[in-house]
Amino acid sequence: MALSQKENALEIIRFGHPERVVAGLPIHYLAYLGANHEGFDGEGGDCMPVGSVWSDIWGVVWRSEQEGVMGFPQAHPLPEPGARRDYRWPDPDDERICRRIYDQRRAFAGGDVFLAGSHRSTLWETAYRVIGMENLMMYFYTEPEFVRDVLRRIMDFQLGVARHYLECGMEMAFCSDDLGTQRGPLLGPKIMREFLMPEYRRLFELFRSRGVLIEFHSCGCVEEVVGDLMELGINVLNPVQATANNVANVRRLTQGRMALAGGVSTTVIMDGPVERIVLETRRAMWQLGREGGYFCRPDQSMPFPPAHLRAHQQAVEDYGRYPLTDVGRS
Numbered sequence: 001m002a003l004s005q006k007e008n009a010l011e012i013i014r015f016g017h018p019e020r021v022v023a024g025l026p027i028h029y030l031a032y033l034g035a036n037h038e039g040f041d042g043e044g045g046d047c048m049p050v051g052s053v054w055s056d057i058w059g060v061v062w063r064s065e066q067e068g069v070m071g072f073p074q075a076h077p078l079p080e081p082g083a084r085r086d087y088r089w090p091d092p093d094d095e096r097i098c099r100r101i102y103d104q105r106r107a108f109a110g111g112d113v114f115l116a117g118s119h120r121s122t123l124w125e126t127a128y129r130v131i132g133m134e135n136l137m138m139y140f141y142t143e144p145e146f147v148r149d150v151l152r153r154i155m156d157f158q159l160g161v162a163r164h165y166l167e168c169g170m171e172m173a174f175c176s177d178d179l180g181t182q183r184g185p186l187l188g189p190k191i192m193r194e195f196l197m198p199e200y201r202r203l204f205e206l207f208r209s210r211g212v213l214i215e216f217h218s219c220g221c222v223e224e225v226v227g228d229l230m231e232l233g234i235n236v237l238n239p240v241q242a243t244a245n246n247v248a249n250v251r252r253l254t255q256g257r258m259a260l261a262g263g264v265s266t267t268v269i270m271d272g273p274v275e276r277i278v279l280e281t282r283r284a285m286w287q288l289g290r291e292g293g294y295f296c297r298p299d300q301s302m303p304f305p306p307a308h309l310r311a312h313q314q315a316v317e318d319y320g321r322y323p324l325t326d327v328g329r330s
Contacts, residue, residue, distance in 0.1 A: 005112045013213065013235050013259045015292040021285050021320035023297045023313065024261060025215065025236070028108050030168060031118040032092070032161050033100045037062060037070065040096050046070040057090045057097065060129045068303060076132040081139075081146040089153055092160025101161075105168040114213070116172040117165030119158050123199055124177040124187075126154050140191055147195060155199040162206060172213040175203075180220020182244045189224065197228060204232045215261070219300070220244050226253045238262045239299040240288070251288050261295035263288050264312065269298050274311040281315035282327040290324045 003011065003019050005026040011018035034057035038044040044054040048064040048071060055061050059077035064070075078087055092098060101117075108115065121129070127150055128136045139147050162173070179186055187196070207214055215236040216229060221244040222237070229237060230253075237254070239262030240247055247263050254260060268280040281296065288294045296316050298304070319325065 006114060009114070009295075012292055012295065015256050015259075017322075018292055019322060021289050021294060021296045021316060021322075021324070023316055024295050025116075025172065026113040027116045027172065027174075028111075028113050029116050029118055029174070030101050030104045030108075030165055030170065031120075032164070033057065033097045034090065035118045035120050037121075044071075058126060058130050059087070073129045076130060076135070078130045078150065079132050079135055081143055084146075084149075090157060092157050092164065098161070098164045101164045101168060114172045115168070115170050116174050116215075117162065117168075117170045119161065119173060119175040119203070122158060122175040122177050122203070123151060123154055124179065124196060127151055130154075140195065144195075151195060151199050155202055158203055159206065162203060166210055166212070170212055172215060173207050174215050174217070176217035178217075178219040179225055180218060180222050180241075180244060182220060182241075184221050185224050186220070189228075192225060192228060197232070200232050204234070208233050223250055223253070226250060226258075230254065230258050234258060236261055236295070238295075239297075241266075241299045242284075243267065243299075247284075248287060255291065255293065259293040259295065260288055262297055262299040263294075264296060264298050266298050266300040266302055269304050269308050269312050270302060272305070272308050272311075274308065277308055277311045278315045279327060281312050282319050282325075285316070285320055286324055286326050290326075296320065 008018050008020065008022065009025050033042065036045045037056045039055050040057055044056055044062060047068060048054070050064050050067055052064040053061065060073050061075035062071035063074045065072055078084065090097060131139065131150060136147065204214055213235045214233065215238065216234045217238050219239065219241060223245055236259045240250055240260050242263055242265040251260065263284045264281055269277055285294065285296050289296060298312065
């Protein structure tokens with residue numbers, strides 16, 4: 001009997017016996033107001049017209065500078081510790097924030113998909129936007145208690161949001177923080193383990209206690225933090241940038257323990273030609289997915305030429321059934 005979408009995805013995640021490689025998890029997202037950088041009035045987000053300026057629910061001022069690309073932070077509401085006196089932390093129980101979750105849940109028709117809750121910019125990204133990147137990097141050393149307080153309050157907010165998602169019956173959590181550059185991690189292991197890991201653990205232990213699967217997104221080079229992410233109990237890691245990581249080493253470290261999603265070079269899909277895209281897709285499926293634990297998709301979301309994206313998707317469809325075939329032997 002053929003597996004359903006969810007059953008096949010679970011077999012991938014568990015390194016079981018999936019029938020085929022697929023592009024991603026079948027998901028219906030729930031997202032609180034502000035998850036995508038909106039303000040309390042609902043304005044803002046990833047695709048605002050160029051020149052738009054708005055404040056999100058954290059008080060971060062954004063400006064849209066490129067068509068079709070998320071905006072850039074322009075002003076930070078907590079640039080120094082003294083600013084806490086007048087700062088108002090967003091409340092996850094604020095009707096303006098949480099009402100959208102329940103509206104989306106009521107509109108969910110069910111079906112062969114996971115009900116997932118978005119915790120985009122879970123901790124690190126929200127912290128550096130609220131404080132400012134340069135400030136935060138200095139404060140890890142000069143004002144560590146201030147940083148700990150900010151991180152704790154951000155995670156208190158995420159825990160409050162999580163309780164609303166759990167009330168709605170969430171099955172999967174989508175969390176994200178870009179922890180890498182193109183060449184290595186943004187933060188050293190001491191900073192990561194002293195400041196961020198304890199706060200991530202608070203949220204992820206809640207999910208694990210309720211049987212919720214966790215997908216975590218981090219752009220850039222993640223090889224040095226893969227062990228920490230597995231320790232937190234993350235089930236799926238994306239996007240495994242092919243140009244920033246030794247993907248074979250990432251697979252070796254995670255085999256049997258954490259599923260991967262992504263790994264197909266954005267540059268190849270953008271530039272083509274079609275024959276090269278097919279080979280790159282097949283290479284990624286064999287290298288990362290021949291023993292399960294892999295969702296095959298581009299390692300970034302880009303405005304790809306439609307024919308190139310279709311070529312990638314068709315290659316997954318044509319060559320993704322188990323047992324996979326080594327591209328060098330077909």
